[in-house]
Amino acid sequence: MVPNTVIQILVIHGPNLNLLGTRDPSVYGTTTLDDINQELMRRGKERGAVVSFVQSNIEGELVNAIQGAAASYQALLINPGGYSHTSVAIRDALDACALPAVECHLSNIHAREEFRATSLTAAMCIGLISGFGAESYYLGLDAALAHVEGLRSQ
Amino acid sequence: MVPNTVIQILVIHGPNLNLLGTRDPSVYGTTTLDDINQELMRRGKERGAVVSFVQSNIEGELVNAIQGAAASYQALLINPGGYSHTSVAIRDALDACALPAVECHLSNIHAREEFRATSLTAAMCIGLISGFGAESYYLGLDAALAHVEGLRSQ
Amino acid sequence: MVPNTVIQILVIHGPNLNLLGTRDPSVYGTTTLDDINQELMRRGKERGAVVSFVQSNIEGELVNAIQGAAASYQALLINPGGYSHTSVAIRDALDACALPAVECHLSNIHAREEFRATSLTAAMCIGLISGFGAESYYLGLDAALAHVEGLRSQ
Amino acid sequence: MVPNTVIQILVIHGPNLNLLGTRDPSVYGTTTLDDINQELMRRGKERGAVVSFVQSNIEGELVNAIQGAAASYQALLINPGGYSHTSVAIRDALDACALPAVECHLSNIHAREEFRATSLTAAMCIGLISGFGAESYYLGLDAALAHVEGLRSQ
Amino acid sequence: MVPNTVIQILVIHGPNLNLLGTRDPSVYGTTTLDDINQELMRRGKERGAVVSFVQSNIEGELVNAIQGAAASYQALLINPGGYSHTSVAIRDALDACALPAVECHLSNIHAREEFRATSLTAAMCIGLISGFGAESYYLGLDAALAHVEGLRSQ
Amino acid sequence: MVPNTVIQILVIHGPNLNLLGTRDPSVYGTTTLDDINQELMRRGKERGAVVSFVQSNIEGELVNAIQGAAASYQALLINPGGYSHTSVAIRDALDACALPAVECHLSNIHAREEFRATSLTAAMCIGLISGFGAESYYLGLDAALAHVEGLRSQ
Amino acid sequence: MVPNTVIQILVIHGPNLNLLGTRDPSVYGTTTLDDINQELMRRGKERGAVVSFVQSNIEGELVNAIQGAAASYQALLINPGGYSHTSVAIRDALDACALPAVECHLSNIHAREEFRATSLTAAMCIGLISGFGAESYYLGLDAALAHVEGLRSQ
């Protein structure tokens, strides 16, 4: 068992999530991405974790972020947005990266268009949380922390 | 805004979940269903909620449980197991039932056989949590409570 | 030609139909299942037929009901609900059972989700009536009686 | 509630139905189309309705008939025959036409070749009746009349 | 090598098999389920095995039977009937259950309707025997006994 | 055996065949439809057959032609053109019509676009001849005559 | 370069377009077909073109119109309506016809039912304009005129 240093979590927001709070509120709610980030930091702090953030609309920058995380983080919390359904490159990056990842989505991907019901990226994550609005992120943080703590206590 | 009475949550366990802790631990872990139920009760109690349970291997009994819940509960937490992928009847029961429901799965349904990647029932739930072992239930309870509290505070 | 004794019809209601009148009225109307049963009995009586009823949410109990009907009934009127689209077992029971059957649905199965447009069970029935609300049952009773009377007059 | 004038129903027979009574009787029975029309008129008269008829083998003439019906009729009873499975044009005409329509088929379209199990046109009708031979038309007339009377009594 | 005690085999009959001998004999033959059970017991006895039986039309009861068998039996002989093609729950029960299982079918599932050619459950069995009428059960018993004896002689 | 009266053959040309000789000659050759008709008449005459013709671009008129042929002809030679691949109505007309029919195509339908490789209508004909340009009609006439003569000599 | 005589354009309206202005205005707008024709003539006149019109609900009459246009017109503007998605015969007629054609649709065929997203006929046209209501026709006229003028100026 390694000594219990501070847990570092990287939250990766995919395309269009920078618009959060301005986009159709009946689907995505009114909270902004910054609100979510603040709340994630606050909750992380309570549990002894530092939460960092990156957002990009560019598929390859998300790949870069995943690749770069291995050195400094213990887990990823990722919302790949529209790239979930088409990106083999992000899937490969998650596979190559040694970190456990949790995928989250604001909306319920099984209750929208059919092309959203498949997730190429989720197969490379521990699990998926989808449909709870901003709460999906908070539950995802809990899942990631529980997973890291579980590894430590082994 | 209605007065804040105790929240009642019904947890519905589908087929084969009674075997939990005996089935292939590399996929499902070693926790028993009773362990999970105890933990859910404990966590519910902390947040002022009473958590009840039903388990059945029979599709139609799950339909019965969903129908019967409307009178006494504010939300459902359901793991439909193998019926998630084939049951129009459970889907219809969730649709007919006025309660918000959260679907959870122990294993990551997007990382197993292809026929598990589709969920007929999830489209009738608020959202889906899948892949975190017993933790999927605890995150699901949080999601259900957050949802009910959200409705109350409106 | 056999002597014209009283015709016995068994009406089999599938999953969730016990909720009738409480479920989304824009799709299914406000009539209860008991209202429909009363009206079916009244109409049967007018034409010299006795109409009996069974409802179950459990697929295998519907199989049991179909199997058990052969001894005492001349025809079946069945609304298999969500099992229409998935149940090979009910299809086989209808096939094994010597009785003519009429399948009916409250809503128009061709105007809803795509997975409702296929009926495994209808291929084992004389025909299908779908989309007329409670009227689907009454038309179905007429169809069943006309069929039985047609057989008798041969 | 509008005054109860006579109900006008247009029955539209699609391709090959003019052959009725000559075509393979094991599938379609021996009744001719004129027999059916006579019986429909007789039954309509009993319930205070006038029933008119049109038959064509030509897809576009069926479109014309549907379009032209709006001015003089309260409902349509249509057997689109083979065009049910392929005609977007008839589907569009039914959609554009303000009249409630009932689709009927002599044979059970779910128990024949697979390409007959889909109906493009049924989605634009109130409902579908299929498999009862000439009786499908009589049940269809009942369904159409019940629907129109239901609208009037609102 | 464990001592050679009596071998216990559980035979699980799925939906509609209780009708055996009454259902379409051109497909399934005239033998009753009891005839088969008697013959299986007789054959088992000859080879030092006790054969027990359960039949149910209810999917979840078959799941229960499979789960309950682990404590007292060394192998299963199962004919899941129509549930073979649709039941993820029975598949999961066979997977969770520690016992070797042999799947058998009276008719040749590759020579009937296309939806019968796939078996979800067979992938969790040692193998499949299909098409030999009642003989399928007797061959299946031989296969199960040969398998258990093979394990013992290792 | 019936007396050998003159054989009457109806040749039915489908959509766009009136353009023959003007349309892309690399696919269809330079012969006109009238050239083909003359040659068919000449060849028919040599074998004691009268050959008649109808051409229409309208699906329903082809249905009419097929229906009307039963009274006066012993066989049909039909090139349904583009309707081969989509017309359930022509298929049904060929099925209802008591006459043997031969389907022919100028071009090889298996060597063009994928949607031309399926023929709904060919399944209701004795056989298919495709790919030999105008020769497809002459071979088709031979096939039709051989078939009728074969029936007569029984 | 040929001398610049008057350009002749034939506009071909497919099934149900005669209803324009009466059909569901939220999808198709309130303009009538005659309004569109008047506007097309006015716009054609401004650019030295004569615009003529034909409308039919009958697939084969559209084939006839396309075939007949070659002698007198320099280009076609066609809205095949529901036949776009199913008609091999119209596709073949456009292919056989020597004239450049522009396909237009009032509604956006990529934003409606899935069976409308494929166009068999568009592959035989220069291009497709879809989704702009009556404006689709005016843009289509511009496209056709630009194409013809481009050919002339070569």
Add this chain to the structure above:
Amino acid sequence: MVPNTVIQILVIHGPNLNLLGTRDPSVYGTTTLDDINQELMRRGKERGAVVSFVQSNIEGELVNAIQGAAASYQALLINPGGYSHTSVAIRDALDACALPAVECHLSNIHAREEFRATSLTAAMCIGLISGFGAESYYLGLDAALAHVEGLRSQ
């Protein structure tokens, strides 16, 4: 134009055709392969052609026969039997071989099992004749001779 020497035609019979006359006569007729060969020779002789034969049940021997034919023959008449639907190797051999080929089938491949409706090999032939029993071969010989004569008269 080359001098009119004797035309050499090779007829290639695929798998199971050696059984002709013994196999199910309701599908294939009672004529033996030798009967067909005799008749083909007789008909060839009448038109100044020598007809030779090869039969094999082995896919690769059919490939060999096609390859070897180029030196001595002007055309092929081939019935690839069951290999029509699966053999890329025979397709490639027909493609590589410089000779025109006619594919024929005794039964109507569009009126049997669905896997027989596709022909990989027909796309590499001039055309296809299917459904006329032994007559398919005689029509095929006519088609091949007409094609060769057509090439010579150019």
Add this chain to the structure above:
Amino acid sequence: MVPNTVIQILVIHGPNLNLLGTRDPSVYGTTTLDDINQELMRRGKERGAVVSFVQSNIEGELVNAIQGAAASYQALLINPGGYSHTSVAIRDALDACALPAVECHLSNIHAREEFRATSLTAAMCIGLISGFGAESYYLGLDAALAHVEGLRSQ
């Protein structure tokens, strides 16, 4: 009705469009992207509109451009190039963005490879113009302007 200020249109060019005029001219013509931009500006100016431009080969930069347009523009004219067929992210950006958009393509996407016939992005636009080379942009500008003017005159 708001005051008629200058209309601002943003034209978004997707991947490979910077190569215009150098790429295969038989498919895309010889005009350069700058030529098109100049012409669009000139035409915009004539109708009181200012037209701006952005081109990128990077999917996420197109997402950025769409997001950033909402503040300063009244409409978008977008050619998403190859991303039309695969980008859920651009589709979501168009959906989130409050601006009306017109999609245009130089080549006819229905007359090329099958994977180009589907457009994920077009469903989030008013409509689609495809196949007219550079003219597709000019028609698209007209369509966008007509739409904005139509909104203003309401």
Add this chain to the structure above:
Amino acid sequence: MVPNTVIQILVIHGPNLNLLGTRDPSVYGTTTLDDINQELMRRGKERGAVVSFVQSNIEGELVNAIQGAAASYQALLINPGGYSHTSVAIRDALDACALPAVECHLSNIHAREEFRATSLTAAMCIGLISGFGAESYYLGLDAALAHVEGLRSQ
């Protein structure tokens, strides 16, 4: 009832089965083909049957073997190996051949790659036994003998 002469069974081994005992033992076991043949002969002898063998890697030679068996054998036991999933020619040979056949496979074809789950040949056999290693052959011999004895005792 014919006199009870010795039963002759032909066992046909398909491609790669000659390698048995050398190929991956975790899938196929260590028994050689000769071991199996010896055991089949021994078991046959016990039940008054003579068992003969043929093995070939060549599809057409298997066709030959099936065709040639009709004269001297009462039943076939066939393991078509990889050809089960692709050979229409072997299917046709089994169909043409008057002998009852039993198909067997060493491994469970429903638990391996998806392309092994379909069997073209099994539809022409009495039934299928798959998954029991060498035991599949012995069970298959029992099934074949039981079938032949059943025919004799009629």
Add this chain to the structure above:
Amino acid sequence: MVPNTVIQILVIHGPNLNLLGTRDPSVYGTTTLDDINQELMRRGKERGAVVSFVQSNIEGELVNAIQGAAASYQALLINPGGYSHTSVAIRDALDACALPAVECHLSNIHAREEFRATSLTAAMCIGLISGFGAESYYLGLDAALAHVEGLRSQ
């Protein structure tokens, strides 16, 4: 590490490759198979390897060649031609055979007909080289030698 004896490579040419140099040169070039074999021998010699060859048009003979190679060779270079796309038997032979294999194709199988884009056999090889004409063989030899040398140097 074993002593470095001479490396033995078997090159297996599938159907129609004996025609090389005579078949369509725009696809396959003008080099003959013997040219390729000579060059492969020369190149092998330079690297201390002996290269042998076998060609057959018969699927089962290719299976034989693969099976027989295990005793004398260290690697296979195989061009299965048309059998790549359909042969489960060759796939199984490659799987059973202990030798590393390299698959090569003269033409680019991803740029031709769709049925050539799948390779059943490639999954049982180290890798695939396709599209470089005769060079595909030389690159394949290099790949095979590099692989064998890599194994030796471990």
Add this chain to the structure above:
Amino acid sequence: MVPNTVIQILVIHGPNLNLLGTRDPSVYGTTTLDDINQELMRRGKERGAVVSFVQSNIEGELVNAIQGAAASYQALLINPGGYSHTSVAIRDALDACALPAVECHLSNIHAREEFRATSLTAAMCIGLISGFGAESYYLGLDAALAHVEGLRSQ
């Protein structure tokens, strides 16, 4: 024939290839991307070629690299990684670019997940080399050089 100047080759590495040597070595080996680049330069130098490199995780930057190569290079060696299977934009860039390209992959794309077996980009390359680890690049360089030298010697 142009004078033999130095050959310039651009090697384009797609997403995640910068991780080479750190990612799962059982699939991709332990060589780093820099190791491969060094070796490619060394090998190029031996054959009188200069080899340059670019790597990006961003789809559009790969498009940029391909576009920019036309001015300075004679050939491309590209490993599009995960974009091979989804990128129409890279496919279009390769098509627009005048340079011959060779596609290579470290792992065998036909022996992994099904979504990797299709390559949109390979159809725009001369050929594909897949499965040989770093050797795939060296073989690819040979293939590219052989192709360029072949063009020069014409």
